[in-house]
Amino acid sequence: MKYIYNLVIRAFLAILIPFNLFLFIFKPLTIYPVYFILNIIGYKGYISFDSLVVNNQSLIFAPACIAAAAYYLLLLLVLFTKDLSIKKSIIIFLSGSFLILIMNIIRIIILSILVLNYNYNWFNIIHMFFWYIVSGAYVAFIWILLVYLFKIKSIPIYSDLKYLYNKSILKKYL
8 A cells, every 4th residue: 555655646746746847946057057157268148037148149048958858857757766765766866957957058058159159050060969869868878877876676667567567456367
């Protein structure tokens, strides 16, 4: 019964935690470090709402730039991994989020320097490379790294389904 209670809580958390919460939390955690680092390396500018203005060019931080989907995917992987304690789940999520944040800041700085110093063609090429290839592979890499570091034995969703099947009456008849 404790397992079912735990599974229901995890499912409700996955449903109740809104995607926009990740935008709200990670937008300032992304924009301000980019702003400070660009200022340190000589690109003086200022923050205006959802953009950074440097040399009269607005670098707009669209929701996709914040990588909220990556944080949300990480949360779902953590929530739907069987047998993780609350403490371990929080540590795993925070560790993974930190790694995603660092890479995202580096990505945005590289793209900002490209758009400020070169033409939009180079920006678009590198941006699409990050968007289609690096971002998905990086989140997968982070999950694999976290599984290794925290010695996670369960497979998200599959381990829960396997456990439920083994406890169900379906197993007796199939």
